[in-house]
Amino acid sequence: MKKSIDIDDMVQRLLAGDRRAAARLITLVEDGMEKSHEVMKRVYPHTGQAMILGITGSGGVGKSTLTDQLIHKLRKQGKTVGVVVVDPSSPFSGGAFLGDRIRLQSHSQDDGVYVRSMASRGYLGGLSRSTYDVIRIIEAMGMEVIIVETLGAGQDEVDVIHIAHTCLLVLTPGMGDDIQAMKAGIMEIADIIVLNKADLQGANTSLRHLQSTLSVASLKGKEWIPPIIQTVSVASKAENIQGIDELTAAIARHHEYLQKTKVIDQIKFERVEQELGLIFKDELQKLIFKGLKGTGKKKKYINSIIEARADPYSVVEEVLNTYLVPRQ
Amino acid sequence: MKKSIDIDDMVQRLLAGDRRAAARLITLVEDGMEKSHEVMKRVYPHTGQAMILGITGSGGVGKSTLTDQLIHKLRKQGKTVGVVVVDPSSPFSGGAFLGDRIRLQSHSQDDGVYVRSMASRGYLGGLSRSTYDVIRIIEAMGMEVIIVETLGAGQDEVDVIHIAHTCLLVLTPGMGDDIQAMKAGIMEIADIIVLNKADLQGANTSLRHLQSTLSVASLKGKEWIPPIIQTVSVASKAENIQGIDELTAAIARHHEYLQKTKVIDQIKFERVEQELGLIFKDELQKLIFKGLKGTGKKKKYINSIIEARADPYSVVEEVLNTYLVPRQ
Numbered sequence: 001m002k003k004s005i006d007i008d009d010m011v012q013r014l015l016a017g018d019r020r021a022a023a024r025l026i027t028l029v030e031d032g033m034e035k036s037h038e039v040m041k042r043v044y045p046h047t048g049q050a051m052i053l054g055i056t057g058s059g060g061v062g063k064s065t066l067t068d069q070l071i072h073k074l075r076k077q078g079k080t081v082g083v084v085v086v087d088p089s090s091p092f093s094g095g096a097f098l099g100d101r102i103r104l105q106s107h108s109q110d111d112g113v114y115v116r117s118m119a120s121r122g123y124l125g126g127l128s129r130s131t132y133d134v135i136r137i138i139e140a141m142g143m144e145v146i147i148v149e150t151l152g153a154g155q156d157e158v159d160v161i162h163i164a165h166t167c168l169l170v171l172t173p174g175m176g177d178d179i180q181a182m183k184a185g186i187m188e189i190a191d192i193i194v195l196n197k198a199d200l201q202g203a204n205t206s207l208r209h210l211q212s213t214l215s216v217a218s219l220k221g222k223e224w225i226p227p228i229i230q231t232v233s234v235a236s237k238a239e240n241i242q243g244i245d246e247l248t249a250a251i252a253r254h255h256e257y258l259q260k261t262k263v264i265d266q267i268k269f270e271r272v273e274q275e276l277g278l279i280f281k282d283e284l285q286k287l288i289f290k291g292l293k294g295t296g297k298k299k300k301y302i303n304s305i306i307e308a309r310a311d312p313y314s315v316v317e318e319v320l321n322t323y324l325v326p327r328q
Numbered sequence: 329m330k331k332s333i334d335i336d337d338m339v340q341r342l343l344a345g346d347r348r349a350a351a352r353l354i355t356l357v358e359d360g361m362e363k364s365h366e367v368m369k370r371v372y373p374h375t376g377q378a379m380i381l382g383i384t385g386s387g388g389v390g391k392s393t394l395t396d397q398l399i400h401k402l403r404k405q406g407k408t409v410g411v412v413v414v415d416p417s418s419p420f421s422g423g424a425f426l427g428d429r430i431r432l433q434s435h436s437q438d439d440g441v442y443v444r445s446m447a448s449r450g451y452l453g454g455l456s457r458s459t460y461d462v463i464r465i466i467e468a469m470g471m472e473v474i475i476v477e478t479l480g481a482g483q484d485e486v487d488v489i490h491i492a493h494t495c496l497l498v499l500t501p502g503m504g505d506d507i508q509a510m511k512a513g514i515m516e517i518a519d520i521i522v523l524n525k526a527d528l529q530g531a532n533t534s535l536r537h538l539q540s541t542l543s544v545a546s547l548k549g550k551e552w553i554p555p556i557i558q559t560v561s562v563a564s565k566a567e568n569i570q571g572i573d574e575l576t577a578a579i580a581r582h583h584e585y586l587q588k589t590k591v592i593d594q595i596k597f598e599r600v601e602q603e604l605g606l607i608f609k610d611e612l613q614k615l616i617f618k619g620l621k622g623t624g625k626k627k628k629y630i631n632s633i634i635e636a637r638a639d640p641y642s643v644v645e646e647v648l649n650t651y652l653v654p655r656q
Contacts (some may be wrong), residue, residue, distance in 0.1 A: 015468045037641045044639035276640045284612035302600045311372035313365045
């Protein structure tokens with residue numbers, strides 16, 4: 001049996017919502033080999049319709065519990081939900097990892113929910129490239145809302161969150177004092193600010209800091225001023241949850257704003273632009289490495305740089321002139 | 329006055345240790361424009377001799393205080409020290425930012441110390457590319473030890489820490505329970521494990537967990553088993569600092585190990601390999617964009633993908649076939 005037939009078949013099953021097909025295709029794509037192109041070529045035309053919701057914030061602010069609550073809420077509204085959790089297995093991410101998994105697994109019997117975790121490293125072509133592909137695959141599966149949860153540190157993660165249509169920045173009261181330093185970041189990334197654990201001490205101070213930061217922004221004539229939603233969302237204390245209704249209402253308002261102003265078109269454009277740029281870089285590098293392969297030249301070049309007989313910029317110029325000719 | 333003469337002059341001043349020349353050259357390089365190539369071509373031959381020390385760990389574990397202590401120690405040994413702090417201005421990095429700056433500024437009157445902070449985003453060519461260049465510039469300035477401090481989340485940061493000769497992973501007792509999940513990460517990244525805040529509750533449990541993790545590794549016949557150094561390094565409590573002597577001794581032992589086994593040569597090779605790869609990608613992308621510029625084709629391509637009339641992999645193939653011919 002030809003491999004291409006396998007992929008055709010698996011993509012057909014993916015489009016029908018088959019979870020095992022999704023898992024196998026995601027694995028193929030994460031491996032980053034030639035076959036991943038075949039997969040993505042077939043998947044792309046069936047994507048682009050889902051609403052993408054980003055959830056970001058430091059470790060311990062309660063992103064996973066919020067994600068869990070949002071899934072419940074969206075399911076009640078009859079929407080199917082895909083979740084991509086970036087960086088659960090980082091050696092530095094602290095305590096929440098196992099608990100998160102268990103929490104999200106409470107949806108594992110629900111065909112309307114598909115959860116995929118991604119480690120923060122080890123992807124050929126980088127984390128953002130792999131994450132983009134995985135989001136596309138989950139879209140093709142038919143999920144109407146895709147939640148992308150990231151730790152919010154590192155350029156790849158920031159890139160990933162930029163393709164979200166609506167981005168929630170989750171903060172906790174303890175971070176109140178740093179609001180001044182965060183101004184630029186907040187206004188750039190957050191469409192909605194979630195002040196989680198709003199029952200903790202210091203919540204009022206944090207809220208006032210945030211409000212004054214945002215009121216400065218509103219004076220600058222921004223069209224969308226991020227609302228601040230206070231939530232209490234504690235793991236395994238369902239009876240104490242507060243603010244999720246307000247949060248989903250704010251998400252709906254932002255969604256409406258994006259449609260009305262056509263800002264959504266710009267976001268979709270930038271998403272494809274980013275994806276295209278990453279694929280370009282990879283393919284170009286492959287072209288070059290094909291030229292160098294087996295010649296032993298790469299090692300010679302590197303050693304000449306180590307021994308200060310050359311610099312990498314001159315080496316790159318030389319290699320490009322040797323192996324590639326731009327068509328005029 | 330020609331710009332190239334300016335750069336020659338500034339690089340000469342850099343090599344003489346001029347801090348203002350360093351700052352201006354770093355700014356040029358961070359901007360990522362054509363001039364940065366001219367700078368780096370001149371800087372490279374004067375680099376490659378410094379010892380590069382990586383310090384990584386989550387926010388709040390005390391990386392900056394340890395860095396500060398190591399600077400003091402290294403200065404007492406008569407060594408000049410460059411410091412590159414990655415990600416101080418992340419909107420998510422939590423509380424330590426301003427305090428860090430102030431702490432490291434205590435060295436600002438010392439010509440033997442040069443500190444540079446890098447934001448985690450907004451660099452053309454990416455964070456790791458910019459960081460590599462900045463490290464080279466500080467090396468060319470004559471700094472004998474370069475400390476690279478990162479938050480340790482995100483692929484770029486992990487890449488950056490991989491070029492360090494000796495990498496300290498800083499943990500605190502609170503993280504003890506997650507040691508099992510961290511095994512792979514620890515063994516891959518850390519040359520020395522620093523258990524900071526070793527006076528806190530739970531330190532003994534964390535220590536035992538770490539020791540058993542590492543003893544498994546030692547059975548696998550690894551040549552270098554990361555020592556665990558317990559430190560107490562609290563901001564603005566100089567009298568309470570413990571373990572810094574042990575830490576610098578461990579760093580010296582690892583340095584010796586790298587020299588004796590020639591592992592250092594492999595690290596230096598990989599550093600150049602990474603730098604070369606990133607420069608390749610950028611230059612190749614520029615080549616392509618030059619071909620597309622002003623033709624309006626990029627927009628057309630992106631729109632065809634958004635409208636599901638094409639997929640990005642096919643677009644990349646088409647553009648490569650149109651604009652580049654590999655020389656045979």
